[in-house]
Amino acid sequence: MTDVKVSVTFRHTQPTDALKRYAEEKLSKIGKYFYRPLEAHVVLSVDSRDRQLAEVTLQARGMTIHGREQTEDLYSAIDLVMDKVEQQIRKYKTKTRLKRRRVKT
Numbered sequence: 001m002t003d004v005k006v007s008v009t010f011r012h013t014q015p016t017d018a019l020k021r022y023a024e025e026k027l028s029k030i031g032k033y034f035y036r037p038l039e040a041h042v043v044l045s046v047d048s049r050d051r052q053l054a055e056v057t058l059q060a061r062g063m064t065i066h067g068r069e070q071t072e073d074l075y076s077a078i079d080l081v082m083d084k085v086e087q088q089i090r091k092y093k094t095k096t097r098l099k100r101r102r103v104k105t
Helices: 017-033 074-104
Strands: 004-011 038-046 052-060 063-071
Touching: 004 017, 017 038, 017 052, 017 074, 038 074, 052 074, 063 074
Parallel strands: 004 038
Antiparallel strands: 038 052, 052 063
């Protein structure tokens, strides 16, 4: 498990510690997939009452993963975008594992 360096940016809304901590908490769980340090950038924005966006860009050793989700609530948008990012990471990990397996045989 590795450490994840998280930066959170708020657009068109007042920054709150609760949202920032929630996003950092969710992103720290991604570190279990990697052995090298990660950098994550989270953008939380409010366009209207019905449209609140959460974007995550994750950078690790030659790989960039991007996820974006919009809902009526920022907390649920963070949850949904983290599910997307985690799915992309699992897909990437299985691809590299299969590639290594093919090379060895």
